[in-house]
Amino acid sequence: MSASVPTNYPIFAIIIPLIAGFAAPIIGVFGSKIRNIYVTVVLGIQLILTGLVLNTVLSEGIISYAIGHGVPVPSGLEVPVRVVFEVDAIGAFFGLFAILSIFLASIYSFSYLEGKGNLTGFYTLVLVMAAGSIGFAYTGDLFNLFVFLEVTSISAVGLVAYPKRDGLSAEAAFKFLVISVLGGLVYLFGVGILYGQYDVLSIAAVAERMQFGIADKLALISIFSALAMKLGSVPMHMWVPDAYGESPAPVSMMMVVISQLSLYGLVRISFSLYGLNLDGTTLGWIIVVLGLLTMFVGVTMALIQKKLKRLMAYCAISQIGYILLGVGAGLIALKTGAIAEYGLKAIEGGLFHMVNDVIYMGLLFLTAGALIYKTKERSLNELGGLAREMPVTVIAFIVGAGAISGIPPFNGFASKFLIYESVYKINPFLTAVAMLVSVMTLAIFVKVFQSAFLGPEITEYKGVGEVPTKMKISMVILSVLIILFGLFPNLIVNEFVEPAAMALVDQAKYIGGML
Amino acid sequence: MIEMTKIVRTISSLVYPLTIIFGAFMIMHGHLTPGGGFQGGAIIASGIALVIVAYGSEASKDFFSSEKLAKYTGIGSMGFAVIGVIAIALGYAFLHNYLLGTQLFGYVPDGINQGFINSAGIEPPIEIMVGIAVSCGLGLIIYMFSQLGEVEE
Numbered sequence: 001m002s003a004s005v006p007t008n009y010p011i012f013a014i015i016i017p018l019i020a021g022f023a024a025p026i027i028g029v030f031g032s033k034i035r036n037i038y039v040t041v042v043l044g045i046q047l048i049l050t051g052l053v054l055n056t057v058l059s060e061g062i063i064s065y066a067i068g069h070g071v072p073v074p075s076g077l078e079v080p081v082r083v084v085f086e087v088d089a090i091g092a093f094f095g096l097f098a099i100l101s102i103f104l105a106s107i108y109s110f111s112y113l114e115g116k117g118n119l120t121g122f123y124t125l126v127l128v129m130a131a132g133s134i135g136f137a138y139t140g141d142l143f144n145l146f147v148f149l150e151v152t153s154i155s156a157v158g159l160v161a162y163p164k165r166d167g168l169s170a171e172a173a174f175k176f177l178v179i180s181v182l183g184g185l186v187y188l189f190g191v192g193i194l195y196g197q198y199d200v201l202s203i204a205a206v207a208e209r210m211q212f213g214i215a216d217k218l219a220l221i222s223i224f225s226a227l228a229m230k231l232g233s234v235p236m237h238m239w240v241p242d243a244y245g246e247s248p249a250p251v252s253m254m255m256v257v258i259s260q261l262s263l264y265g266l267v268r269i270s271f272s273l274y275g276l277n278l279d280g281t282t283l284g285w286i287i288v289v290l291g292l293l294t295m296f297v298g299v300t301m302a303l304i305q306k307k308l309k310r311l312m313a314y315c316a317i318s319q320i321g322y323i324l325l326g327v328g329a330g331l332i333a334l335k336t337g338a339i340a341e342y343g344l345k346a347i348e349g350g351l352f353h354m355v356n357d358v359i360y361m362g363l364l365f366l367t368a369g370a371l372i373y374k375t376k377e378r379s380l381n382e383l384g385g386l387a388r389e390m391p392v393t394v395i396a397f398i399v400g401a402g403a404i405s406g407i408p409p410f411n412g413f414a415s416k417f418l419i420y421e422s423v424y425k426i427n428p429f430l431t432a433v434a435m436l437v438s439v440m441t442l443a444i445f446v447k448v449f450q451s452a453f454l455g456p457e458i459t460e461y462k463g464v465g466e467v468p469t470k471m472k473i474s475m476v477i478l479s480v481l482i483i484l485f486g487l488f489p490n491l492i493v494n495e496f497v498e499p500a501a502m503a504l505v506d507q508a509k510y511i512g513g514m515l
Numbered sequence: 516m517i518e519m520t521k522i523v524r525t526i527s528s529l530v531y532p533l534t535i536i537f538g539a540f541m542i543m544h545g546h547l548t549p550g551g552g553f554q555g556g557a558i559i560a561s562g563i564a565l566v567i568v569a570y571g572s573e574a575s576k577d578f579f580s581s582e583k584l585a586k587y588t589g590i591g592s593m594g595f596a597v598i599g600v601i602a603i604a605l606g607y608a609f610l611h612n613y614l615l616g617t618q619l620f621g622y623v624p625d626g627i628n629q630g631f632i633n634s635a636g637i638e639p640p641i642e643i644m645v646g647i648a649v650s651c652g653l654g655l656i657i658y659m660f661s662q663l664g665e666v667e668e
Binding site: 018022065066 | 585586588589590592593596597599600603608609610
């Protein structure tokens with residue numbers, strides 16, 4: 001069988017931005033305009049490729065790709081020793097949204113970061129991060145997952161520290177560096193245990209040979225906690241407010257993508273690697289408790305914040321909790337058997353919320369960035385009366401705030417409602433906490449809206465005007481997506497989320513796709 | 516960093532070319548002996564560090580330039596990827612060893628032999644690209660740190 005074009009989409013989606021990223025210093029010589037067009041084109045191509053991958057996966061099933069082999073799908077025992085990509089519906093789905101988010105964030109950053117020194121290195125890091133995110137979503141290999149985890153972490157560290165604003169962003173980057181290196185090593189420890197036992201690294205092959213002895217449980221604990229740290233779940237969340245709050249707005253948006261990808265890695269490990277053997281009730285309840293803690297601590301910490309972006313960072317933590325709740329509850333229900341139908345719905349809700357969270361959290365960070373861009377002020381106490389000056393930003397903010405609080409007709413409502421309904425069957429208390437957190441989120445955003453946009457005009461900010469067009473484009477596209485997802489949730493759920501959830505739950509198919 | 520004594524400078528001038536040659540040896544024999552692109556590149560970068568430490572940060576500006584080091588880091592990394600992409604163009608999977616068995620880079624012979632550099636297919640070119648990227652990348656990091664600021668003494 002010769003290498004047909006569709007099987008090569010995944011590798012091109014990684015290789016093109018990688019080569020382009022290394023070539024960026026050479027392109028950067030021709031000035032910032034050409035470099036911006038170059039970055040847009042490269043990320044645009046990558047976006048199209050990820051779209052094609054999703055399309056292929058949905059119509060033809062899992063794409064598996066072995067690097068270095070003469071034919072794309074190798075046969076026999078050779079498979080597990082090669083570095084493999086295995087793209088199923090959920091990986092392709094998250095890859096698409098990760099790149100969409102990075103694409104819009106870069107368009108925004110062209111204006112936002114203009115005149116802040118030499119940005120060629122910044123866009124090199126953006127492109128490397130885009131390559132790393134796709135690698136993370138598509139890989140079918142435990143060690144490769146570690147490599148891409150590190151690629152995304154290191155580029156994110158560079159991006160957080162890039163604008164030399166003051167010591168704060170460097171401190172945030174250093175904190176994130178220490179945390180992500182520690183997390184990476186703990187992950188590697190877990191992979192080492194698995195490799196020592198089974199002599200293979202491909203997820204499908206390890207899953208097939210899994211004995212689920214004491215060493216495997218140890219590996220699960222280290223891999224799970226490393227990824228939970230990377231996604232900012234509550235006991236390990238201390239780096240999130242710094243890293244999100246002190247970085248430039250488009251970088252905060254990319255950081256949300258990174259944390260969602262870690263979450264994807266977490267569910268991938270839980271379902272595809274351990275799925276069949278797993279004691280679903282125990283792990284499910286651990287995830288649910290982590291989710292509840294994350295939700296509640298995040299939102300209560302956000303209540304007392306005065307700095308706009310720090311507040312949003314705590315809200316981002318609390319939204320992660322919803323996804324953990326949905327996925328954890330789904331795991332419990334599926335393993336219990338009696339309410340398995342609700343389990344699938346809960347997982348769908350969690351996965352749908354993951355995508356929605358990337359979109360509305362990104363939008364909120366971008367509106368915060370717009371306020372900071374125009375006023376140079378990070379504290380909510382100093383802002384006020386900006387609705388007159390920035391009509392597009394205020395509408396985008398209302399859309400984002402509505403979505404994060406779960407108000408119809410925005411996308412947050414659709415996914416939160418799925419979670420509420422299905423989780424209620426497992427324990428009504430869980431739904432009550434989730435709704436309480438939503439109400440508190442709404443209260444927080446009403447406060448932000450009031451103090452930033454309403455109130456008397458402040459003379460300092462008179463005539464600051466609206467942000468540049470490139471920043472508006474990104475915010476408008478995200479707002480439109482939020483409203484579309486909110487108005488037609490059934491389309492998205494039926495077309496994309498349900499296949500993704502099915503791919504996640506069906507471990508046998510995942511193993512069969514590779515072996 | 517300040518300049519060190521004449522003895523140190525002379526010795527490092529003597530050792531520097533040997534370090535580079537040893538690093539190049541490591542890179543070229545990546546497919547035959549332990550070591551390879553990364554290790555050889557790190558050895559070359561240690562040579563760069565030696566010069567920077569011996570001659571001080573001011574004088575090392577004459578020897579190295581951050582633009583050039585950055586450019587070669589990019590070229591090395593791109594070269595790696597391009598060698599891999601050629602495999603796709605030939606109809607194989609990414610990084611398939613398409614040179615294996617050709618006249619230039621054949622198979623490594625079995626048993627005890629003196630070591631054939633022209634064997635193992637795309638392995639040696641890839642090691643060379645990795646070597647360029649690692650030596651220039653690590654060298655760039657060391658150079659940038661040396662330029663951070665003068666230490667008061």
